[in-house]
Amino acid sequence: MKILKTTLTLAFILCLTYNLSQAQQMFLVHQDNVKPSKMMEYEKIAKEFHAASVEHNLQTEWVTAVSNDFRYFYITPIENFAELDKRPMADMAKAMGDKFGEMFERYDKCYNSHGSYIVVHDEELSYMPDGSKEAIEGKNYRKWFYMYYAPKNAKKVKEGMKAVKELFASKGSTSYYRIYRNGFGAMENYYLVSVAAKDEVDGATQAKANExxxxxxxxxxFSKVLNHISRMEEYSGEMRPDLSYSPK
Structure with missing residues (x-):
């Protein structure tokens, strides 16, 4: 047990050092894997929780995204790991009393699994010529490409990602994308490519034009990346401003 504890502590320190050295924005992601049959009930509870957060001026923030396989993502920017020790909902829970716990009991009936982890925005590999770090207004539709790779291929995959970015830049592509990579709490290495569009039709039109x-x-x-990844998963989804929150 002592050896395991030492190993975990070392892994945590290495992860912390790596993220800080990269000086990239970290995000804490809470993911709910919602049962398809419970999606409408989950939406109802999520809107109640959002309204309660506004009422009590909850002192945290998040943006919400939903994928086509009924996963809900609540994404909060963090500066460092110390922020994980904070309890931003403590005052709200105290003020709401039993209603707070009851709301989460109802949540629990809507999914069989959920959890939290960290992702890191990789500006170096993202292709955003205007330098925008914020979501583009009016473009809430998303295409997400997860590219998983073995640790031994990390260097080759990163080099391939750089080559793709250089290709887009040299051709003057107007199909922009952001890159995120796995952080603390992930069991596999991956890059996440996020492409924004107005809707599904606009996304398909944009993709064809980019070809x-x-x-x-x-x-x-592309093969400089594809030849070195173990698998790729593609999802569509949307950002949900109505379920996103920031305090007054």
């Missing part, structure tokens, strides 16, 4: 811009030789560059 023409990059040309048929794009696969030669």
């Amino acid at each position: 023409d811009v990059l040309g048929p030789d794009r696969w030669e560059t």
